[in-house]
Amino acid sequence: FSKKLKQKCIVGLVGGSDLSKIAEQMGRDVVNEYDYVFSENGLVAYKEGKQIGQENLLHNKGEECLQKVINFALKYMSELQLPAKRGTFVEFRSSMLNLCPVGRSCSQKERDEFAAFDMENNIRKKFVEALYKNFPEAGLKFAIGGQISIDVFPTGWDKTFCLQFLEKDGIKTIHFFGDKTTAGGNDHEIYEDSRTIGHSVTDPSDTIKQVSAIIPGL
Numbered sequence: 001f002s003k004k005l006k007q008k009c010i011v012g013l014v015g016g017s018d019l020s021k022i023a024e025q026m027g028r029d030v031v032n033e034y035d036y037v038f039s040e041n042g043l044v045a046y047k048e049g050k051q052i053g054q055e056n057l058l059h060n061k062g063e064e065c066l067q068k069v070i071n072f073a074l075k076y077m078s079e080l081q082l083p084a085k086r087g088t089f090v091e092f093r094s095s096m097l098n099l100c101p102v103g104r105s106c107s108q109k110e111r112d113e114f115a116a117f118d119m120e121n122n123i124r125k126k127f128v129e130a131l132y133k134n135f136p137e138a139g140l141k142f143a144i145g146g147q148i149s150i151d152v153f154p155t156g157w158d159k160t161f162c163l164q165f166l167e168k169d170g171i172k173t174i175h176f177f178g179d180k181t182t183a184g185g186n187d188h189e190i191y192e193d194s195r196t197i198g199h200s201v202t203d204p205s206d207t208i209k210q211v212s213a214i215i216p217g218l
Contacts (some may be wrong), residue, residue, distance in 0.1 A: 014162045036166070041157060097152040098152075174197065
């Protein structure tokens with residue numbers, strides 16, 4: 001579907017994950033299959049297969065601030081009782097921290113179990129509230145992302161960050177499709193941004209349906 005869509009218009013992909021995770025989900029050659037690929041919210045940006053942007057979290061926030069957040073997060077997650085816990089609870093990316101109560105090395109089954117448990121018990125919502133309460137002056141944003149994790153990044157480094165590259169290239173009409181569009185979700189800011197036409201979707205088939213209604217002949 002994405003390949004057919006690319007024949008009709010410019011297609012970009014923006015995600016909170018790093019490029020290796022996006023490639024795992026979307027195919028190894030992902031940077032060449034889309035006109036733009038924005039990993040880590042666009043802090044690592046690609047156009048037509050070539051890197052065009054890179055930001056650095058450690059340089060921006062410093063070791064002391066980030067270590068305080070990591071220490072707090074590890075202690076908080078250690079006290080959670082979940083359906084499963086695996087490995088990699090904190091992933092340090094070039095432009096953000098990713099906090100994952102179930103552990104990023106979980107299986108797809110464990111991922112789905114956590115997502116259902118989280119929906120029922122608001123695990124990540126409560127975690128985000130605790131982070132904001134403990135780090136009110138840190139200049140950090142804590143956003144629920146994907147099925148299992150929370151993204152931590154400097155204020156302003158949300159998905160709207162990627163829009164500057166499109167503006168620079170003179171792209172005027174930008175349709176954004178995302179599933180975490182409510183307040184606290186990592187699609188919320190770009191969904192609400194005045195530079196985009198936001199569409200809230202539930203899953204891949206709903207995305208295809210909504211895109212097809214806008215772009216004729218797919």
